[in-house]
Amino acid sequence: MGQVLSAPYSNAAKKMLLLGSGELGKEVIIEAQRLGVETIAVDRYANAPAMHVAHRSYVTNMLDGEEIRRIIEQEKPDLIVPEIEAIATATLVELEQEGYRVIPTANATRLTMDREGIRRLASETLDLPTAKYEFADSLEQLKEAVAVIGTPCVIKPLMSSSGKGQSVCKTPADMEHCWTLAMEGGRAKKTRVIIEEFIPFESEITLLTVRSVSGTTYCQPIGHIQKDGDYIESWQPHHITADQIAEAQHIAKTVTDALGGYGLYGVELFVTQNGIIFSEVSPRPHDTGLVTLATQDLSEFALHVRAILGFPIPSIRLLTPGASATVKADRESDKYSLHGVDEALSEPNTQVRLFGKPETKVGRRMAVALSTANDVDTARVQAKAAAAKITVQYE
Numbered sequence: 001m002g003q004v005l006s007a008p009y010s011n012a013a014k015k016m017l018l019l020g021s022g023e024l025g026k027e028v029i030i031e032a033q034r035l036g037v038e039t040i041a042v043d044r045y046a047n048a049p050a051m052h053v054a055h056r057s058y059v060t061n062m063l064d065g066e067e068i069r070r071i072i073e074q075e076k077p078d079l080i081v082p083e084i085e086a087i088a089t090a091t092l093v094e095l096e097q098e099g100y101r102v103i104p105t106a107n108a109t110r111l112t113m114d115r116e117g118i119r120r121l122a123s124e125t126l127d128l129p130t131a132k133y134e135f136a137d138s139l140e141q142l143k144e145a146v147a148v149i150g151t152p153c154v155i156k157p158l159m160s161s162s163g164k165g166q167s168v169c170k171t172p173a174d175m176e177h178c179w180t181l182a183m184e185g186g187r188a189k190k191t192r193v194i195i196e197e198f199i200p201f202e203s204e205i206t207l208l209t210v211r212s213v214s215g216t217t218y219c220q221p222i223g224h225i226q227k228d229g230d231y232i233e234s235w236q237p238h239h240i241t242a243d244q245i246a247e248a249q250h251i252a253k254t255v256t257d258a259l260g261g262y263g264l265y266g267v268e269l270f271v272t273q274n275g276i277i278f279s280e281v282s283p284r285p286h287d288t289g290l291v292t293l294a295t296q297d298l299s300e301f302a303l304h305v306r307a308i309l310g311f312p313i314p315s316i317r318l319l320t321p322g323a324s325a326t327v328k329a330d331r332e333s334d335k336y337s338l339h340g341v342d343e344a345l346s347e348p349n350t351q352v353r354l355f356g357k358p359e360t361k362v363g364r365r366m367a368v369a370l371s372t373a374n375d376v377d378t379a380r381v382q383a384k385a386a387a388a389k390i391t392v393q394y395e
Helices: 023-034 065-075 089-097 106-112 115-125 139-149 172-185 242-259 287-295 300-309 376-389
Strands: 015-019 038-043 056-059 079-082 133-136 153-157 167-169 193-197 203-212 215-218 222-227 230-236 263-272 275-282 322-328 336-339 350-354 365-372 391-394
Touching: 015 023, 015 065, 023 038, 023 287, 023 300, 038 065, 065 089, 079 089, 079 300, 089 106, 106 115, 106 242, 106 275, 115 133, 115 193, 115 242, 115 275, 133 139, 139 153, 139 172, 139 193, 153 172, 167 172, 203 242, 203 287, 203 300, 215 242, 222 287, 230 287, 230 376, 242 263, 242 275, 263 300, 287 300, 287 322, 287 350, 287 365, 322 376, 336 365, 350 376, 365 376
Parallel strands: 015 038, 015 079, 038 056
Antiparallel strands: 133 193, 153 167, 153 193, 203 215, 203 222, 203 263, 222 230, 230 322, 263 275, 322 365, 336 391, 350 365
């Protein structure tokens, strides 16, 4: 007999507990509820986007293993779905050993939420092409590492999200400033950083890779532009050669096979003159994949939910070229409003998503514009024009 689903709140309900409740988690919960799943959202702050649509929610310190365990033992979910980087992963490993199901696996969550773990796996264990790298636990070690890697180089905290704490060290004179940024932007109070060779790439892509009962399937490559490590626009499909696609899929399959489990992975890659180079992997829907809400028959969120519930994914169809562009705040405030949505929606074939976050922060994503067209270039122009018309205003 296949999968059996009941109704939320019933004794036979399938329960999904989300650790992290931002805009990506909100879309995951919406897709889960379409299949009758009972949903619980957990995050470190109240009224997070996914909490608006979940059946229940909890606010707690996501790095407090005892609190995470208390909530999970109280709810007894069928699926624990991590949606952010900074979580008490050691507790998830213990819970999985006790019989709970962590998506995609507790080990995958532990490895990918620590840049050192995933980089060593990709480069040293799997022998995948990556940028040269070093690690440092202090400013003095950072100076030694930069001397080895050379400048320019990229300096990142081991654990952060949306590019926080990431910077390019252009000359040795920048090292102290880069160290300070990494310390301020990192999560989990770790002082360890990764120093990476600066890769001169032709483009950056996200290859959304899905592991399910149907095997491994891939979405069309998504191109994206980042600023300070955080994406500001993405588009699909990003045109690369058939050989480059095969190379990207080989890298994605190698790393996701090693991580295992069911679900969607966001594999970030550099396209260079010397081939495809692995950058990072997220064991969950990827921010650049928001574009799939407009371009595919099944969005990355629908694919993630299908895969983790054990349903087949016989194919993934790209329905139309499309693009996304973000709307960001430029200051911190708990009293804000978004203006210009009507003007944004005057752009052809355009949708917007307002995330409903309770407060703004510098550089925080507050909304996204999604546009489709007959070609990617037109879609990008439309999406950027729409996003530019939406402004964040403060009281």
